[in-house]
Amino acid sequence: MTRISQMSDREEAIVESFTGSRLPPDDVVVAALRAGDESMFAALLDTWSRGMLWLARSHVSTNDSAEEVVQDTWLAVIRGIDGFEGRSSVKTWVYRILVNTARKRGVRENRTVPWSSAFEHREEPSVDPACFQSADDPFPGHWKNVPTAWSTPEGEVLAAEVRGLIAAALAELPPRQRAVITLRDVEGCTSEEVCEILEISAANQRVLLHRARVAVRGRLEDYFETARRSA
């Protein structure tokens, strides 16, 4: 970890937070799990359960139900680790078990809204048209309320208040947008991994990610604007 020691505190905190990248390579993870290494299992639990919970929630009707899906998935992982063939990454394998478990449960709960329905409004703008000047204004299509420079002193983005705002913003997102932004931006999955886990196209993945990011940015805007005005 010598490389990290040369970074600023803020960068270090950000690198630390990419918890996915703190996990060792797959062969080490699999060997440890097979050998019964409880600390490795605990590390996976702590790193992936949030993303799994949000993803499960996009298929089933209640939070309790989503928690049960996550628990059943981990039980299936415990039973199945000896048979894991390494045809995908461990992460993708675990998340695929989760999606299949959640789908079955969604069917039982009569809650089978196909993921494709999330893209019905994909042609609509992601940013509120009210943010831009209309045809009657001097510069149609240009900002009405112009974005300002957010001052982000060291560590600012990690402030507890910002964390709270992000958590609230994520909780308000439509479940599928929330699943994608959690996997991509919070858990650090690649777009390829997310497409494979969710069985959606790269373009559709990007639509959901963009809309979700626009919404979270909107929540942070209030915070930074207030901070700027009171400065």
Added chain:
Amino acid sequence: MKSVQFIDGKAVHVVKRFSCDEWVELVTAYLENDLDEPTRQRFEEHLAECECCGHYLHQFRVTVTALGALPPDPPPDDMRDRLLSAFRNRRDSRVEERRSS
């Protein structure tokens, strides 16, 4: 914002420039490196000329960084305990199997 300039009566830059409301829809595609070359060029031309959208891009990057900086969120304690206990039981039963075989 000048979308078309006239030099000696001829229009140059006839390729339509993005307006801000068109530009914002492409920010994630730009950050993902998913724009084709002409579109990427138009995106960056707009960015170079428009301070507002420059701020917006910075804000977007701050947002993505902040999302990646969320601390880990372990599962609820009772679920975590149950799963760790299931993991231990499975390990112990396998040790048993190996001993008896």
